[in-house]
Amino acid sequence: MRTVLVVNSGSSSIKYQLIDPESGERLASGLIERIGHGAARSSHRQGGATADRTVEAADHTEAFREIVRSFAAAGSPLPTLGVAAVGHRVVQGGSDFVGPTLIDDAVAERILELSELAPLHNPAHAQAIAAARLLLPDVPHIAVFDTAFHQTLPAEAYTYAIDLAVADEYGVRRYGFHGTSHQVVSQRAAELLGEPVTALRQIVLHLGNGASVCAIDGGRSVDTSMGLTPLEGLVMGSRSGDIDPGAILHLLRSGMSADQVDGLLNQHSGLRGLSGSVDMRDVRKAAADGDERAALALRIYGRRIRHYLGAYLVELGGADTIVFTAGVGENDAAVRAEVCSDLDWFGIRLDEERNAAQDSGPRVISSDASRVAVLVVPTDEEAEIARQAWESVAH
Structure with missing residues (x-):
């Protein structure tokens, strides 16, 4: 062994x-x-x-x-x-x-x-x-x-629109993260569908305490929501995700230190900043009990995901599959339903019973009439790291 x-x-x-x-x-x-x-x-x-x-x-x-x-x-x-x-x-x-x-x-x-x-x-x-x-x-x-899978991003996806000399000097570009997860999940999604990964346009939604979206064309990452750091993109457990850079400058000029702003955006924002909790289960319960902050947090959370989903559907020219993974993506049927609601015109239709079923394995949750296969595929970054390490030394 x-x-x-x-x-x-x-x-x-x-x-x-x-x-x-x-x-x-x-x-x-x-x-x-x-x-x-x-x-x-x-x-x-x-x-x-x-x-x-x-x-x-x-x-x-x-x-x-x-x-x-x-x-x-x-x-x-x-x-x-x-x-x-x-x-x-x-x-x-x-x-x-x-x-x-x-x-x-x-x-x-x-x-x-x-x-x-x-x-x-x-x-x-x-x-x-x-x-x-x-x-x-x-x-x-x-x-x-984590960044390796995203090294296939085209220059127009990884380049920020700032002075190129400054960007080059300080290494400022989109690197993307969760690459190991996006890679293994897209491969397992292809296996579930019985298709080669090279034949599929996939949008993988890694929704955990940290969260990111990846547009994958033929097994290659072509765009992703995280950027220079894991702070950019989706609303996360304690990270803000996308925010106007001018807001950061405003906070600095108003007297907050760089470390205070860093702590705010990375540790006291996202679901925690909006509702008081990083746990989606707590946020959903609070919203059901009438907490307006928690209800707003859920709407912002879902809206941001749909924003990226729509963008990547355009970038890919449509999708063959949308894949949910990580803690929230795998376990929260309500989030999946909210993200995929009213998207019939994109050919995306969930099957309510399949989506609500308690199952821990890879599965299809879209209806038979859906042109886009919507899947839940558990991520396993550790097993993928083991596989890649083994392949590196076995040959």
């Missing part, structure tokens, strides 16, 4: 999963959180058992050392589990990386340099990569970038 250890690091946490890259089966998973904040918490799940404990993890190296210890404590040291590669999720690859990449010193250094474009993400990725390479030096480490 060959396995891939998939690592997703945050500034104070490391999530990990041990995956069979061919079947996608999870053999173990875990989380270390509160890294660098006193006593850290470790949770390791393997063989049907869960071990929770308090550990010392002042930095990512100590945290990764605890991960190695957790496998040993469960009776299966990592060297006995056939680890063929470690797959690292990296949010920002800039224009440098167009696919899964073997990490050497130069690649690791470039990932850290790209922190200026992703200050909340890449520094943590770089720390986890350094720790993992130190503690697992004999295993190839592969970076899988």
